[in-house]
Amino acid sequence: MTVLLREVGFDPCEEFSTYQNEVLGQRGKYGAAISFVGTMRDFNEGHKVQAMTLEHYPGMTEKQLGQICAEAERQWEILDALIVHRVGMVKPNEPIVLVAVWSAHRAAAFDACRFLIEALKTRAPFWKKEQLHETTRWVEHNTPVN
Amino acid sequence: MTVLLREVGFDPCEEFSTYQNEVLGQRGKYGAAISFVGTMRDFNEGHKVQAMTLEHYPGMTEKQLGQICAEAERQWEILDALIVHRVGMVKPNEPIVLVAVWSAHRAAAFDACRFLIEALKTRAPFWKKEQLHETTRWVEHNTPVN
């Protein structure tokens, strides 16, 4: 279970592959891998967004994400999970978050991956501030699950 | 919506990235991407598996997968989907299938991705024959959803 915060742009595919090849180390055991990639869109609540700053609470972020991972591990039969999250200034089309889960069978991986991203969005202390054409605004709440 | 059958090994990350960069063409529109990667395990029903041959029904495979994609598109608000499936001889740890779905919001992508892989497993005409130590056997049924 690994949580990484990235201050510069990251490539979700590269993170996924590198982790699977170098860290997972259980080759032949995982039958399923699910990954979620959240990408910055250039439009939100009716306005064109030019950039975004992701603030977080160093220390609490890692602690909360670690707890979320541990809960997923207790609840589902998964082999490993990786969370990578951007902080700092993000531009449209750049990835914000990767959540990847490996398991022997697919149901556990799907369920755990979905749990992880929903829990991250409600519990991990990140905040988005959007840069619009001439002004900035804090994003007030996340998009609901449905 | 794209369905690809691969007769040689493929890299799910590369397929995902290439498709996203070159084909998706709706940059800034997708906020979420879910991908499922099914990998060949080296163990099944109590036996070590050395290799596997994936047979399929050319023509029907593409038609069924195309219909499944169209159903997903009707049922959820998704922007695009990509299915890549191996055929021929597969070795342990090699990817068998990639199902990737892009959408504006994550719930649709999760639901559609899960629908696609479950529908693929019940409707797409693929069959696995396992090579054990000294014998071969047809896989008789897929692992259930749970």
Place this chain on the structure above:
Amino acid sequence: MIKVLFFASFRERVGRAQGMIETSENLTVAEVWARAAAGTPLPQNTLVAVNLEYASLDQVVRNGDEVAFFPPVTGG
């Protein structure tokens, strides 16, 4: 002419991958199996496709159709 295909374990069981049936009458899928499978009994859990779409054993098949028999699918 009706084209008949057998896949996976059915191909091995029947001993052939495909065959052709010449007929002037319309046949059900079950009758196609009886004529093409060289005495092999129809397995339980048989899946059938007529012209690349799933079909039932009592579906009527016409000249020019393609009928395929196979076991439960195991892809993904």
Place this chain on the structure above:
Amino acid sequence: MIKVLFFASFRERVGRAQGMIETSENLTVAEVWARAAAGTPLPQNTLVAVNLEYASLDQVVRNGDEVAFFPPVTGG
């Protein structure tokens, strides 16, 4: 000493990122806000963490604790 942190829009609203409270008594989280927020009323939907764990406004805070106030989180 109690360390107090404000994040995101709360930081801007209060006008500071952090402060220290010297106190010999135990305070509730709500009392910590009242002392540290320089007259800013406590916003609705305030989230609180004490020592990196979520806490309620009536939780009692002790010397050496770190108390953080922030709006609903919007990561992912």
